Amino acid sequence: xxxxxxxxxxxxxxxxxxxxxxxxxxxxxxxxxxxxxxxxxxxxxxxxxxxxxxxxxxxxxxxxxxxxxxxxxxxxxxxxxxxxxxxxxxxxxxxxxxxxxxxxxxxxxxxxxxxxxxxxxxxxxxxxxxxxxxxxxxxxxxxxx
Numbered sequence: 001x002x003x004x005x006x007x008x009x010x011x012x013x014x015x016x017x018x019x020x021x022x023x024x025x026x027x028x029x030x031x032x033x034x035x036x037x038x039x040x041x042x043x044x045x046x047x048x049x050x051x052x053x054x055x056x057x058x059x060x061x062x063x064x065x066x067x068x069x070x071x072x073x074x075x076x077x078x079x080x081x082x083x084x085x086x087x088x089x090x091x092x093x094x095x096x097x098x099x100x101x102x103x104x105x106x107x108x109x110x111x112x113x114x115x116x117x118x119x120x121x122x123x124x125x126x127x128x129x130x131x132x133x134x135x136x137x138x139x140x141x142x143x144x145x
Contacts, residue, residue, distance in 0.1 A: 040064040041120075041139055042090035047074055047082045053130045055137075064118075065140035069133035079135060080104040080124050087122065095119075102126040110141075118143055 040059065046052065055068025072079065077099065087108060088094065095107040108120040120141035128136040 040118075040141065041066055042086060042092075044083055044086050044139075046070065047072055047079060050074065050079075053133055061143070063140070063142045065138065067136065067138040067140075069128040069130045070135045070137055071133050072135070076102075076104055076124055076126065076135065079137070080106065080122070083122060083124075083137070092120070116143060 041057075041064065050070055050072035052068045052070055055066070057064070057066030059065055070079065074082075080097075084094065084106065092108045092110045095109055097104070097106040103123065103125045106122045108122060110118050110120065112118065118141045120139060123138045123140075125136050126134065128134065
């Protein structure tokens with residue numbers, strides 16, 4: 001009986017270890033960052049060498065948004081240009097842009113397949129939520145009445 005218990009114990013330990021190793025190896029070595037969970041905004045890749053220490057997004061049928069902090073050595077103008085090119089490539093239309101010392105705000109529009117025109121704002125500031133970050137990036141849209 002002792003041998004049977006000892007054999008089962010070895011199998012249980014081996015199985016638990018295999019499960020733990022499988023879970024650890026399933027974790028991505030280069031994690032993707034939170035995207036807009038509604039799928040409304042395009043996936044914005046970050047400038048080379050930049051990283052996001054945090055962020056998120058969400059919305060409903062009338063408004064959508066996503067925001068994240070960014071760590072990079074690039075200027076605020078370069079970051080804005082990097083995201084602008086991606087929005088334009090995904091069919092967003094730039095309406096206007098306002099550059100200030102610590103903030104860039106640009107206004108956009110996107111027409112959906114159903115003909116709705118969504119105005120959106122891309123805002124990049126030097127006031128991140130997380131202290132280690134250099135910038136806060138926010139993209140939000142509200143369906144007009």
